[in-house]
Amino acid sequence: MRSLWLDTAPHIPSDTLPDGASFDSVVVGAGLTGMTTALLLARAGHRVAILESRTAGAVTTGNTTAKLSLLQGTSMSTILKHHDAELARAYVVGNREGQSWLLRFCDDHGIGYETRDAVNYATTDTGARKLVSEHEACTESGLATELGTAATLPFPVRRTLRLKDQAQFHPLEVLAGLASEFRRHGGALIEGVRVEGVAKTGADGVELKTSAGAVTASNVVLATGIPILDRGGYFAVLQPMRSYCVALTVDDDVPEDMFLSADSPTRSLRTATVDGTKYLIVGGNGHKVGHSSNTQAKVDDLTRWAQEYFPTARPAYAWSAQDYTPAAAVPYVGKVPAGGGHIYAATGYNKWGMTNAVAASMALSGEILGGNMPWAETLYRTKVSPSDALQTVQANAVVGMDMVTGWLSGLAKTGETAPGEGEGRVVREGARPIGICTVDGVQHRVSAVCPHLRGILNWNDAERSWDCPLHGSRFTADGKLLEGPSTSDLADTRR
Template identity: 50%
Template sequence: MKSLWLDRDKTFSSDPFQPGARYDTVVAGAGLTGLTTALLLARSGHRVLVLEARSPGAVTTGNTTAKVSLLQGTVLGSLARQYSGKQVQAYVDANREGQAWLLRYLDENALPYQRRDAYTYATTGEGAERLREELIAATTAGLDVEYVLDASLPFPIQGALKLTDQAQINPMDVVEALVLDVRAHGGLVAAGVRLRDVTGHGPVTVQTEQGNVTAEHVVLATGIPVLDRGLYFAKLKPLRSYAAALELPPGLTPPPGMYLSAEEPTHSIRDYESSGRSLLLVGGHGHPVGRTASEKSHLSGLLEWGGTHFPGAAATHTWSAQDYQATNLMPFFGKLPRGRGRILFGTGYNKWGMTNSVAVALGITAEILGGKIPWADTIHHRITSPAGAYSAVALNAKVATTLASGWGNLAADSTRPEGAAPPDGAGKVYRDGARPVAVSTAGGTTCRLSAVCTHLGGIVRWNDSEQSWDCPLHGSRFGSDGQLLEGPATRNLPPAGKG
């Protein structure tokens, strides 16, 4: 599965990684957060190194639906149930500044984007009630949102919220421009280099699988912090969602705006022009990572929904993405606990990374350079509400239950599979003596790996859509060959019997 954005002819050339080198700032992660932070610091004279375990944009940024919108489903209504008006306003101000910076950057670099009206629509009475809550929260925070009965969709709705003049982009256009810009300001972007750990007090030592470098500051822009200080993995819910690009038959045109449903399963809609073709992008049908019987069924459900409402549409690309939702719904960013002010991070964008990631980059840069941003200070001083605290307790209770059930299922099933390897595209976890083993066949190759996640020991589960091993505890994901793909883990799944 490859996203529409990552299906490009352009290839990325990596800067050399030099063990022993010293930098002002090392940024881990070359998505929108990491590259924007790197550029802002490089413009300020910092010597910057960006480390990317895979390639720029390969993870969340390159798999988003790429809406640059201040109308974000029913996010503000949910925040208003937990926080004061001042905190909700700070969230809106942060996203407004992130949106403005990104669109200004696109204009300055002559990068294409499309202005669209954004809609949150409801098809049920319950959804309509959520719209009313969102309308109050949005207008209180100064957004010019209006309630409309018609959103130009090809199916009936009970109503919708509309915010005019928002935007949609191709995120890889931005990633490629940022990489070039970072380099033009003296920074380096090294691909295929994974951060393992950060030690020391100042300057710190950045440990990678290819050697160590030193830095005054480290920025973790890895989706979820890959260092466990602060225990943010216990404050975040990893979520997987699905997307498809659909080519519409002659005579059928995409709806004119950007859309997101107020109900579950969520349905996201936007258009995209590609090589003279008008494509419709649909997304949604998500679930917690590793906690579903079949990921493929979620993608199939999304495609079925698209085919029902847009008859004759044919999928050109399908893909999925991973996002992290904070238990208290507000993004985390700033100085990492026990990092002595030298390690900073950003996470918990709750599927709205196009604006939140840039806002977080601005906030992190200000902290490193000694600046002050009012909305950032307000967000930093938030107090977790009882609802947020309960959500955190419930999340970790579920994690504990999942951990116990994963090992318990192995204890109940001690039989090693007999006969042939799993069919292509299939995987299974079993117990070989005391060792949990994950066996799969993908692309005709069978691999047997340790089934124990290298983060905190969860038993991985087979993802039949991505053909990967996913940990249901905190969202670490591994390829069928054991190579780490994303999540808080920093090491691959070893071959069976070696880890």
Template identity: 45%
Template sequence: MTSLWLDVLRPIPTDDFEPLASYDDVIVGAGLTGLVTALLFARRGHTVAVLEAGTVGGLATGSSSGLVSLLQGAQLQKIRQRTYQGVVDAYAEGSREAFSWLLDYTEGAGVDVERRDAYSYATTRRGLERVDSEYFVGRRAGLDLVKTLKVDVPFNTLGAVRLRDQAQLDPRELVAALAADVRALGGIIVENAHVTGVEAGDPATTHTSQGDVRSERVHLTTGAPILDRGLYFAKTTPRRSLGMAFSGVDDDDLPGALYRSVDAPSRSIRRHRGDLIVSGNTHGTGRAASETALAQDLEDWTTAHWPAARRRRAWSGQDYATLHGVPFVGFLPRGRGRVFVATGYDSWGMTNAVSAARMLVADVIGDDSPWMTTLHHRVTLPAAIGWGLGANAAVAWHFARGWTKALATPVSAGELPGEGEGVVGSEGLSPVARSTVAGESCALSAVCPHLGGIVSWNDQESTWDCPLHGSRFTPRGEVIEGPATRGMTPRPL
């Protein structure tokens, strides 16, 4: 299912791959982080190449919310609970600078931006405590937050915190403008160049499905790092969130602000160009019994409060949560100072992507701001370590559960799923994954090629998703997103 932003595509011009070409900086991933990084380097006279496995802005950025806000649900208190106030202050300052940079850029590039107030609201007493905590932590970090009881939504709330004059935009329009500016400055953007590895030599060599290129530096700006150095797959947790666009709601009944719940299940509500946009039901990748059921739940909730709403688009997107709520940005361990990484935006990619891009460039040119220095040198406290241990215990549980369930479910040689279905079972001692999509049946090894987890069927997106570290694959087993760098192994039907 494609997002609202990918509903009507306008082509984004790109370039041909040049084998063995040399650049100052190779950027892996043509989402928001990668394109802003490329633009900032190109403005400084660097030769840059952006290598994208799919299409420009077609994955995480194209499935994002398009919200540009410094009020981010209950994010600041999450960071404060797992770190210390200095890190909260640095994160808030980086977000402020990213917000200003992005709005300045969109104004100059002619990208349409809507300015609206943002609210984090509560529907339970526990949620109200979170609202109060976000207010105090945010005020201490310098945000002009206001507590209020007035929340213009058609259901009961107990209170909210408000931040004036935040923004929303179409992320596809943004990446199109960024790509054009990168190419105008001499940068190269290549689609369908799946990166399979990086050698951190002098120069660095990046291996792709179209050949190799060389560069002084390589910047990994994919959702999850495609290299296991640094073990970032064990330091982040992949999560998916559902989004829906509804038509049919009278203009007077559409929300006039940007609303985000602090309670579970998550609910984000706003209007965009005459549509009602509702997102939420965040869950671990590959761990939902049925994404279709989660989508139906979100639709039922919406029509219960906006009876005239009619679903016209549904999609889901993926992001990664870190131990402490702050992205990982900087040198990749064992990268010999030539490989850099940015990951872990925790559902707030519009500002965190820009902050990360600015940090990647500052690391190279040696121009760190004080907030960057704080984030680079933060101390991992016991609260964050405890969260990480719990997350990795869940990974181990899903590993064992997947293998046990697969081996306990034998499938016959001629057994094929129905249309739109996928099943996991075993042939002897071999876990197998079978699916039928658009009349085509496929059989694969059910073992994720990253670290051996057993994949599960995503009935909303018709994909195979790994519940361990979030790798995703097409029904044919081709990689959609990492950390896996190769596809699932085909098996005979």
């Protein structure tokens, strides 16, 4: 599976990491958060490097729906259940600042985007009540939403919630523009280098252990979706979620607004015109990572749904993205606990990474440079806490059970029959759980134990990957790390 955005991405050049490299700041991860943070620091005169284990935008940024919207499902209702109105208003201010900054950047650098209304819609009475509650929360938080009963959708709706003049774009075009500006300010973007650890080197900085050797820096920013260092405890307060998208060419009239359902299963809609072809993008069917036994069915369901209401729709692309739901309902942004004051992180965007990424970048760069942003001090005052961890455990108690039953089921399975094409399963060899799969006619055998906290992996048939149900680490069929808190590949168990 490959997204429309990654398949049509502009070229983003990569630099070489010199031996014994040292920088003022190193940013780990070349998605929207990492690229924007690095650019802001480079503009301020810092010597900055971005280290990316894969390629720029390969993870969440290249697989998003790319809606730059302040109307974010029922986020404001959720935030106000956890926090006071002051923090909710700071969330809106921060996201508005992020949205405005990115649109100004696009305007200044000739990067195209489209202004669209964001519309939440409900087809049931339950969904309609959610939208009324969200409208009240938005009003209290400073968003001028409008309740209605009509939408340009090909099926009846009971209620809509609209926020005018939001935006949508091609995320890799934006990322390429940021990368170009970053390099123009002397920054180095280095792909294919994995950060495996960070250690304090005294009062003045840290040393990064990487696949290409040691790198030293005064500051490190972890912009990797979920931070790769366990010392912050982020994995205990974040729930990794996987969701799906399909892009279809359509001859029917397609509504131009950006839509999101209030009912389940979630349906997200937007249009995109790329290289002269107009697409309808439909997203949804999210689930906890590693907790679905048939992920391909979720992709197929999106296509079926789109063709039910848009009969001329023809599938062109399908992809998936990973997001992290925070126990605190707002992102965790700032210094990493026990990081010695030199390590920073941003995580927990709750599927709304376009505005939150830039807001976090502004806050992180401002903190490193000694700036003052009152909205950021209010919004990001929520830190990783024992109460958050307890709430996550209570909401996701099945994770602990997965650790136990995963080992038990892995040890219980026996047999040597090769899986069919695109299939994978865990078997027992002695006391070891082994993952066996067949992809493109080649059988792969890897350890089925996640290197992070030793959870037993599950096979993802849509993406042909091994996914960990504990904290969301993901690996290719032959064991190469894709994303998540793990920092190493799976062991190859071929005999």
